[in-house]
Structure formats: C-alpha cells, structure tokens
Amino acid sequence: MTTNENTRTLGSTGPAVFPLGLGCMGMSALYGEADRTESIATIHAYLDAVPEGAAALLDTGDFYGMGHNEMLIGEALRSAPAEAAERALISVKFGALRTVEGGFTGYDGRPEAVKNFLAYSLQRLGRDHIDVYRIARVDPDVPIEETVGAIAEAVEAGHVRHIGLSEVGADTLRRAAAVAPISDLQIEYSLISRGIEAEILPTARELGIGVTAYGVLSRGLISGHFSRDRELAPGDFRGMSPRFQGENLQRNLDLVDALRKVAEEKGVSVAQTAIAWVLSRGEDIVPLVGARRRDRLAEALGAMTVELTAADLAAIEEAVPAGAAAGERYPEAQMAHLDSEH
Numbered sequence: 001m002t003t004n005e006n007t008r009t010l011g012s013t014g015p016a017v018f019p020l021g022l023g024c025m026g027m028s029a030l031y032g033e034a035d036r037t038e039s040i041a042t043i044h045a046y047l048d049a050v051p052e053g054a055a056a057l058l059d060t061g062d063f064y065g066m067g068h069n070e071m072l073i074g075e076a077l078r079s080a081p082a083e084a085a086e087r088a089l090i091s092v093k094f095g096a097l098r099t100v101e102g103g104f105t106g107y108d109g110r111p112e113a114v115k116n117f118l119a120y121s122l123q124r125l126g127r128d129h130i131d132v133y134r135i136a137r138v139d140p141d142v143p144i145e146e147t148v149g150a151i152a153e154a155v156e157a158g159h160v161r162h163i164g165l166s167e168v169g170a171d172t173l174r175r176a177a178a179v180a181p182i183s184d185l186q187i188e189y190s191l192i193s194r195g196i197e198a199e200i201l202p203t204a205r206e207l208g209i210g211v212t213a214y215g216v217l218s219r220g221l222i223s224g225h226f227s228r229d230r231e232l233a234p235g236d237f238r239g240m241s242p243r244f245q246g247e248n249l250q251r252n253l254d255l256v257d258a259l260r261k262v263a264e265e266k267g268v269s270v271a272q273t274a275i276a277w278v279l280s281r282g283e284d285i286v287p288l289v290g291a292r293r294r295d296r297l298a299e300a301l302g303a304m305t306v307e308l309t310a311a312d313l314a315a316i317e318e319a320v321p322a323g324a325a326a327g328e329r330y331p332e333a334q335m336a337h338l339d340s341e342h
C-alpha cells in the first residue's frame with residue numbers, strides 16, 4: 001500500500017500519510033505535566049520533518065485534557081507556516097465521558113452525541129473538517145452500526161473525511177465495515193503488546209482497513225528512558241498501569257535491557273529499535289509516537305532510517321519474545337471497555 005517511501009496509506013480508502021504519526025495525548029494529559037511551549041515546538045518540528053507532498057498525521061482525542069489537546073493543536077497549526085498546516089491531517093477520538101476531577105465515567109456513541117462531540121471539536125480545532133473521526137471505545141449501549149452511521153452522515157455533510165475505529169475486535173470491525181468504508185483501526189501494538197496479530201490484524205487486512213498503532217513504546221516503558229526510580233505525578237496513567245507496578249515493572253525492564261543489547265549492536269537507541277520493529281510489521285501500519293519534546297521526536301524520527309534485517313528481527317524477538325510482558329496493558333476496569341479484548 002506504499003505510495004512512496006514518504007507515505008503509507010491508511011487502508012484501501014484512507015489518506016496517504018507520513019509513516020510516523022504524532023500522538024499528542026501526553027501534551028495535555030495522562031503522563032504528568034507537559035510544557036506548553038515545548039509541546040507546540042514539538043508539533044512544529046514534526047510538521048517540519050514531514051516532506052513536501054506527504055501529509056502529517058496528528059492524533060488527538062476531545063477528552064485529552066477535556067478539549068485542551070485540541071485547542072493546543074489548533075494553536076500550533078495557526079502558528080505554523082500555512083503550507084505545513086494545510087498538510088496536517090487530524091485524527092480525533094471522541095465519546096469518553098469525563099468528570100471535573102478527571103475521572104472517566106463511560107462512553108457515549110449515540111448518533112446525537114456524535115454530532116454534538118463533532119461540533120465542539122471543529123470549534124476547538126478551528127477547522128471546518130476532521131480528517132479521521134472515531135469513537136475511542138465502543139459504547140456498550142449503542143450498536144456500532146449506529147455510531148458509525150452517524151459519522152458516515154458527517155462524511156456526507158463534509159465535516160469528516162474518513163471513519164476510523166479504536167480498540168475494537170474482529171467482529172466489530174466487520175460490522176462497522178458493512179456500514180461505511182473504514183480507513184484505519186487505532187489500537188495498541190508493540191513488541192510487548194502483540195494481541196492483534198492473532199485475529200484483529202488479519203481481519204483488518206482482509207477488509208482493507210489500515211492500522212494506526214499506539215503505545216509502540218508501551219507509554220515509555222520500552223523506550224529505554226524509563227527506570228524503576230522514575231517519579232510519577234499523581235494521575236499519571238503509568239501509576240495505575242499493571243505493567244509499571246512492582247515485580248511486573250522489573251520483569252518488563254529486564255526485557256528492555258535485553259533489547260538494549262540488540263540496539264547497541266546496531267548502533268541505534270532502544271526506542272528506535274522498538275519503533276522500527278512496528279514499522280517493519282507491514283506497510284499498512286502507521287505507528288503513532290507520543291513524543292512531547294523535540295529531542296524525543298528527533299529520536300523517534302530516526303527510527304525511519306533503521307533497517308532491520310531478518311537476523312536483527314530474530315534477535316529482537318529473542319530479546320522480547322511475544323507474550324513476555326508482565327501485566328495487562330490496562331487496569332482491570334479499563335480492560336473491560338476494550339472490545340478488542342473480548
């Protein structure tokens with residue numbers, strides 16, 4: 001599905017984008033304080049790195065900081081060169097219901113809610129359309145056909161360009177694809193989260209649906225920069241994530257040490273090895289990297305020139321065998337919302 005080396009196409013109906021997307025979540029939420037000026041500078045650096053002729057993919061959610069992330073992206077695009085801003089594609093997730101204190105209380109996928117969420121997002125982003133629109137988690141009370149049908153109406157009205165899905169399983173992929181063309185499934189995929197390989201990825205491929213992979217560094221855990229003594233701010237997702245707790249954390253960091261040896265032999269960083277591995281899994285996969293600083297972004301972009309030979313891939317998978325991660329990828333209550341895990 002590659003158009004050229006600067007782009008990968010999201011599924012058979014989606015847009016062609018730069019092979020690495022920038023996930024902006026951490027600039028507003030979930031990983032502790034972020035620096036606003038540095039966040040905007042990181043978005044600008046990403047836009048700069050995307051060559052002419054390719055589209056830059058910025059990923060967000062309307063609930064990342066309750067609108068904060070969309071407003072930040074809007075500001076970054078307004079202060080970027082017009083030509084770069086025009087080439088930016090924005091992928092937005094919606095549906096999560098929040099509290100003032102930051103809690104998550106469920107998901108709303110009713111058609112009237114979809115239209116409401118969309119109206120607010122367009123306003124916050126300062127755009128007249130969203131490039132890829134998707135519900136973050138399936139609303140258990142609303143058939144996916146109805147939620148996707150509402151987005152399809154927004155496509156017809158010109159407010160949305162493409163329909164995506166997030167963290168859904170194979171059955172839901174099929175049901176959604178029967179309603180309207182789906183560009184991509186956004187789902188966690190990394191050396192230590194390979195659950196999609198059994199059924200979900202083959203189904204997406206059969207249906208011509210691309211994958212935007214998130215958590216390719218497992219939220220920093222396999223970036224090579226995380227350590228046991230890292231202090232996490234209150235509310236940091238990683239403070240609750242099973243993979244970052246006690247013995248699990250130690251076992252997972254042991255895997256990172258094994259990966260570091262492979263990376264060092266190649267003369268690249270651990271993060272670059274982990275991102276390059278995801279890039280190597282198929283031309284239909286676009287990793288989203290959650291860089292929120294320019295130095296981290298530069299490191300991530302460096303993964304695009306890392307060539308992994310068959311021997312490298314074997315060494316990587318020996319260092320981090322499939323299924324070796326200790327702990328689930330979300331706390332139990334959040335696992336229950338994952339259609340992809342049912």
Ligand SMILES: NC(=O)c1ccc[n+]([C@@H]2O[C@H](COP(=O)([O-])OP(=O)(O)OC[C@H]3O[C@@H](n4cnc5c(N)ncnc54)[C@H](OP(=O)(O)O)[C@@H]3O)[C@@H](O)[C@H]2O)c1
Nearest residue numbers: 023024025059214215216217218219220223290291296299
């Ligand atoms: N659909 C969904 O359910 C869903 C869920 C989660 C995320 N997402 C999307 O996917 C995006 C990426 O997810 P993520 O942020 O959890 O994943 P990630 O890329 O696995 O992790 C990002 C974290 O890794 C650390 N890191 C260390 N070195 C890095 C490097 N060279 N480049 C980038 N990050 C580095 C950063 O923390 P430090 O800089 O502090 O070390 C950063 O906070 C999000 O921004 C969001 O848009 C979607």
